[in-house]
Amino acid sequence: MAQDELIVVKDLNKSFGKLHVLKDVNTTIRKGEVVAVIGPSGSGKSTFLRCLNLLEVPTGGHVFFEGVDICDKKTNIDLHRQKIGMVFQQFNLFNNMTVLKNITAAPVKIRKMDPAAAEEKALQLLDRVGLKDKANSYPAQLSGGQKQRVAIVRALAMEPDVMLFDEPTSALDPEMVGEVLQVMKDLAAEGMTMVVVTHEMSFAREVSSRVIFMADGQIREDRPARELFADPHDDRLKDFLSKVL
Ligand code: ADP
Ligand code: MG
Numbered sequence: 001m002a003q004d005e006l007i008v009v010k011d012l013n014k015s016f017g018k019l020h021v022l023k024d025v026n027t028t029i030r031k032g033e034v035v036a037v038i039g040p041s042g043s044g045k046s047t048f049l050r051c052l053n054l055l056e057v058p059t060g061g062h063v064f065f066e067g068v069d070i071c072d073k074k075t076n077i078d079l080h081r082q083k084i085g086m087v088f089q090q091f092n093l094f095n096n097m098t099v100l101k102n103i104t105a106a107p108v109k110i111r112k113m114d115p116a117a118a119e120e121k122a123l124q125l126l127d128r129v130g131l132k133d134k135a136n137s138y139p140a141q142l143s144g145g146q147k148q149r150v151a152i153v154r155a156l157a158m159e160p161d162v163m164l165f166d167e168p169t170s171a172l173d174p175e176m177v178g179e180v181l182q183v184m185k186d187l188a189a190e191g192m193t194m195v196v197v198t199h200e201m202s203f204a205r206e207v208s209s210r211v212i213f214m215a216d217g218q219i220r221e222d223r224p225a226r227e228l229f230a231d232p233h234d235d236r237l238k239d240f241l242s243k244v245l
Contacts, residue, residue: 002030004030004031004032005028005029005030005031005064005067006029006030006031006065006066006161006162006193007028007029007052007063007064007065007162007195008028008029008062008063008064009025009026009027009028009029009051009052009061009062009063009064010026010061010062010063010064011024011025011026011060011061011062012024012025012026012048012051012058012060012061012062012063013025013058013059013060013061014044014047014051014056014058014059014060015059020217021044021047021217022044022047022048022051022058022217023216023217023218024061024218025048025061025217025218025219026219027212027219027222029162029193029195030193031161031193032191032192032193033193033194033209033210034188034192034193034194034196034207034208034209034210035194035195035196035208035209035210035211035212036196036197036198036203036204036207036208036210036211036212036225037049037195037196037197037198037211037212037214038197038198038199038201038204038211038212038213038214038240039213039214039215039220039240040215040240043214043215043216043217044214044216044217045166045197045214046166046167046197048214049164049166049195049197050166051063052065052084052164052195053070053077053080053081053084053086053164054070054071054077054080054081055086057071058071065080065083065084066080066083066161068080078110082110082111082158082160083158083160083161083162084160084161084162084163084164085155085156085158085160085162085163085164086155086163086164086165086166087148087151087152087155087163087164087165087166087168088151088166088168089166089167089168089170089171090171091139091144091147091148091150091151091171092151093139093147093150093151093154094139095138095139095140096138097138098135098136098137098138099126099131099134099135099136099137099138099139099142099150100119100122100123100126100135100136102139102150102154103118103122103125103126103150103153103154103157104118104119104122104157106154106157106158107121107122107157107158110158111158118157121157122135122153122157123135125153125156125157126150126153128153128186129149129150129152129153129183130149130179131146131149131150131153134146134150143173143176144171144172144173144176145172145173145176145177145179145180148168148169148172148176148180149179149180149183151168152168152180152183152184152187156187161193162192162193162194162195163187163192163193163194163195164194164195164196165184165194165195165196165197165198166197167197167198167199168180168184168196168198169181169198169200170199177200181200181203181207184196184203184207185203185207188207188208196208199244201229201241201244201245204225204229205225205226205229208225209224209225210222210223210224210225211223211224211225211228211229213228213232213234213236213237213240215234215236215237215240220234220236220237221233221234221237229241
C-alpha cells in the first residue's frame with residue numbers, strides 16, 4: 001500500500017436483507033484529498049460513507065484504514081473511529097450539554113485529555129469558526145448553521161485523520177449554507193482529508209479535488225472534479241448534472 005493511501009475500499013458490498021445497496025465499490029482516498037460524493041437520492045451515498053467507519057457493517061469486501069482492515073473482527077474499531085470525524089445532516093449534538101461540553105466530552109473521556117487542556121483547545125476551535133461566545137450555550141439556543149459549525153468543531157477536537165460529511169448543509173436554511181461551507185473550505189485549504197456527500201455542486205466543483213458519482217449502488221465515475229464537470233462520460237451522470245446544475 002502506498003504511503004499516501006488513507007482509506008482503501010475493495011469490492012465493498014452492502015445488503016440490507018434482500019436489498020443490494022452497494023455493489024462492488026472500489027476506490028482509494030489519499031491524504032489531503034477532498035472527495036465529493038454525488039448522485040441521486042437512494043443511490044447508496046450515505047451507506048458508502050457509513051461503511052468507511054463501520055457505522056454500517058459491509059456484507060462483502062474490505063475497507064482498509066491506514067493499512068488496517070477495519071472489517072476484520074480482530075480490529076479494534078473504536079481505536080480507528082477516533083481517527084475518523086463524522087458530521088451528519090442532523091448535527092447529532094448532545095442537547096443536554098453545553099457547546100463546550102459537547103466538544104470536550106469525547107477528548108476527555110476517550111482520549112483521556114486533561115479537561116482544562118481540552119477546554120482550551122475547544123475554545124480555540126470555536127474561535128476559528130466564529131462561535132467562541134457560544135461556548136456556554138445549549139444547542140437549542142443555536143441556529144442550524146451554528147449547530148453544524150459546533151458539530152464540525154466537535155469532530156475536529158478528536159484530531160481526526162479524515163473528516164466524513166454526510167450532506168452537512170441539507171438541513172439548513174439557505175442563508176446558513178454559506179457559513180458552513182466556508183468552514184469546510186477552510187479545512188480543505190489546511191490540508192484536511194475529507195469525504196463529503198453533498199448536493200452542493202458549487203462545493204464539489206470548486207473545493208473538491210475529486211468527485212465520485214454514484215448511481216444504483218455503484219461508482220459510475222470517479223475523476224478529478226474539473227474533468228468530471230467539464231466532460232462527464234457516464235449517461236446517468238450527464239442526466240444527473242442536467243437536473244442539478
Ligand atoms: P443516499 O444516501 O444516496 O440517498 P442511502 O445510502 O441512504 O442512499 O440508501 C440507499 C438504499 O439503501 C435506499 O434504498 C435505502 O432505503 C436503503 N437503506 C439505507 N439504510 C438502510 C437500513 N438501515 N435498512 C434498510 N434499508 C436501508
Ligand atoms: Mg444519504
